[in-house]
Amino acid sequence: MQKTLKKYFLVFTLPTLAAFAFAFIIPFVQGLYLSFCEFTTVDNATFVGFDNYIKAFGSGQGFLYSLGFTAAFTVVCVITINLIAFTIALLLTRKIKGTNIFRTVFFLPNLIGGIVLGYTWQQMINAVLYKYGTTIVSNPKYGFIGLVLLMNWQMVGYMMIIYIAGLQNVPTDLIEAARIDGATSWQTLIKVKIPMVMSSITICMFLTLSNSFKLFDQNKALTNGAPMDKTRMLALNIYDTFYSKTGYEGVGQAKAVVFFIIVALIALLQLSATRSKEVEQ
Amino acid sequence: MxxxxxxxxxxxxxxxxxxxxxxxxxxxxxxxxxxxxxxxxxxxxxxxxxxxxxxxxxxxxxxxxxxGIISAAGWSVFITVVSVALIILFTSMTAYYISRVKSKVTTVLYYMFVFSMIVPFQMVMFTMSSLADKFGLKNPIGMCILYLGFGAGLSVFMFAGFVKSIPLEIEEAAMIDGCNPLQTYFGVVFPILKPTAITVAILNAMWIWNDFLLPYLVIGISTKYKTIPVVIQMLVGSNGxxxxxxxxxxxxxxxxxxxxxxxxxxxxxxxxxxxxxxxx
Structure with a gap:
């Protein structure tokens, strides 16, 4: 059967491969090469070695500041989102009336796009701050808190769904056995439920980690980096380097490569974490 | 109680x-x-x-x-529906082929699709939009082709995972009955893939419908093909x-x-x- 199918290579793969080449392979290779070039369009590139990378980390680029801001934001979001989502999941697996309606409501924000969400929250936060005669773009602290609130509001429902699926798979006889042995509900949670949903916890940690780290739309809409680029995350920093002023396209591309390497490292870490879990089971 | x-x-x-x-x-x-x-x-x-x-x-x-948000909603629907249809049809065929035919080429392809999932959009946004410009893809159809290419990673990966669990016997029986690979695929395999197809469709639809940067960079703001997120961004940007x-x-x-x-x-x-x- 393999032999007959083999002759159909182009029939089965050509459309996907052609689109994949256009959208990903060629741009990726070209992008890698251009990060070592000075250019304003892809056709006028001159090779400059590691110049762009040195410039990317130079002062005035704010790349390290954005990296620090993004890292702080990511840490806060990973902790808060997972704590809140796990708590809600625990509350929703107690078979209380209305559980399904609550689940529906909590998940809803996840489906709304970042631009629309960003402006919705910008309007709401500004409405609160208006009473104190200020706006979200007047203090980077407001922007940071706003981004964390928005991210929690959007992601908690998503993580909650994964935690609920994990908690529902914990065998009831295990929980019953713990109860008969005299365990309090806190002990049951720590010693039975949490170890049994470790794989869900790993998935949620990495989903929140990579989604927070790569955030762009919400950042662009909520503060657009203001004031003075003090709330500008990595993705927006790269975007601004490309499109705000000409002559820095190479630096933008070098930043993008660094960004890609960090994201790839996070993904590899996730892969090895899930692999080691699989061995244990 | x-x-x-x-x-x-x-x-x-x-x-x-x-x-x-x-x-x-x-x-x-x-x-x-x-x-x-x-x-x-x-x-x-x-x-x-x-x-x-x-x-x-x-x-x-x-x-x-x-x-002009009504026309933007129309283009959003058009781009989302066509892109998702293309993704379901073509990436499932590709996933089927690379899981059933084992060779160096298919192995390399599989890992390239997996690899593309971890690459952030910022890495390719500049080169992709200039390539799209050069090849006349700055229109809704072009957008759908780009979404097929950029969505291929996750979709091929998910379909391939499911194809591996389908027993070969069913396809062999179809082949013996005289079906060619295309007939076998659409008559026998594709119907079995339906649950995965629904998952892939939903994940891609959510992403494409809400996507802002790709249409903003590729189609731009001065054409009539704006999508909803682009229109919202412009409304705020233009009148402060x-x-x-x-x-x-x-x-x-x-x-x-x-x-x-x-x-x-x-x-x-x-x-x-x-x-x-x-x-x-």
């Missing part, structure tokens, strides 16, 4: 209710303000509209005239928040289709998201 459990459940119900109100409040906030005159929004954003501030659907009319009434109304308009879609296909969406998270 003991008394303490009952009281505990009641307290938890109240906590959940408060959380639900918090979750829905931002949506209520924009809906509420979209019904008020634009000068009253910043003055008193938290009160309900009253006889003085209520303007009915005036903000919606201004907003629709100013932004001055007409807040229209902005509120347009935010409401862009959320309504999502809420309707969610409430009608909730079961599939939640299942799909869980399946996608576990595999991705």
């Amino acid at each position: 003991t008394k303490t459990k009952k009281t505990a459940d009641r307290i938890i119900f109240v906590i959940l209710l408060i959380l639900a109100v918090i979750m829905l409040y931002p949506l209520f906030f924009i809906l509420n303000n979209s019904l008020k005159g634009k000068f009253f929004i910043s003055k008193d954003p938290f009160s309900l509209p009253n006889a003085e501030t209520f303007v009915g659907i005036k903000n919606y009319i201004t907003g629709i005239e100013k932004t 928040n001055k007409d807040m009434g229209a902005l509120m109304a347009m935010l409401v308009v862009s959320i309504i289709p999502i809420v309707i879609f969610y409430l009608t296909c909730q079961k599939y969406i939640i299942e799909g998201v869980v399946a996608g998270a576990v595999k991705g």
Whole structure:
């Protein structure tokens, strides 16, 4: 059967491969090469070695500041989102009336796009701050808190769904056995439920980690980096380097490569974490 | 049920209710303000509209005239539906081929698709949009082709994972009955792939519908092919928040289709998201 199918290579793969080449392979290779070039369009590139990378980390680029801001934001979001989502999941697996309606409501924000969400929250936060005669773009602290609130509001429902699926798979006889042995509900949670949903916890940690780290739309809409680029995350920093002023396209591309390497490292870490879990089971 | 459990459940119900109100409040906030005159929004954003501030659907009319959001919604629907259809059809065929035919080429292809999943969009955005420019892809059809290419990673990966679990015997039987590979695929394999196809469709639809940067960079802001997120961005960018009434109304308009879609296909969406998270 393999032999007959083999002759159909182009029939089965050509459309996907052609689109994949256009959208990903060629741009990726070209992008890698251009990060070592000075250019304003892809056709006028001159090779400059590691110049762009040195410039990317130079002062005035704010790349390290954005990296620090993004890292702080990511840490806060990973902790808060997972704590809140796990708590809600625990509350929703107690078979209380209305559980399904609550689940529906909590998940809803996840489906709304970042631009629309960003402006919705910008309007709401500004409405609160208006009473104190200020706006979200007047203090980077407001922007940071706003981004964390928005991210929690959007992601908690998503993580909650994964935690609920994990908690529902914990065998009831295990929980019953713990109860008969005299365990309090806190002990049951720590010693039975949490170890049994470790794989869900790993998935949620990495989903929140990579989604927070790569955030762009919400950042662009909520503060657009203001004031003075003090709330500008990595993705927006790269975007601004490309499109705000000409002559820095190479630096933008070098930043993008660094960004890609960090994201790839996070993904590899996730892969090895899930692999080691699989061995244990 | 003991008394303490009952009281505990009641307290938890109240906590959940408060959380639900918090979750829905931002949506209520924009809906509420979209019904008020634009000068009253910043003055008193938290009160309900009253006889003085209520303007009915005036903000919606201004907003629709100013932004052309109706045509943007049309293009959003067109691009999302066509892209998802292309993704389902072609990536499932590709996944089937590279899981069934074992060779160096298919192994390399598989790992390239997996690799593409971890590459952030910023890495390819500049080169991709200039390539799209060169090859005349700056139109809705071109967008669909780019989405097929950029969505291929996750979709091939998910389909390939499922194809591996289908027993070969079924396909062999079809082949013996005289089917060629295409007939075998569409007659026998594709129907079995349906649950995965629904998951892949939902994950891609959610992403494409909400995607901002790709249409913003590729199609741009000066054509008639703008999508909803691009229109919202332009409304704020162009008039610097001055007409807040229209902005509120347009935010409401862009959320309504999502809420309707969610409430009608909730079961599939939640299942799909869980399946996608576990595999991705």
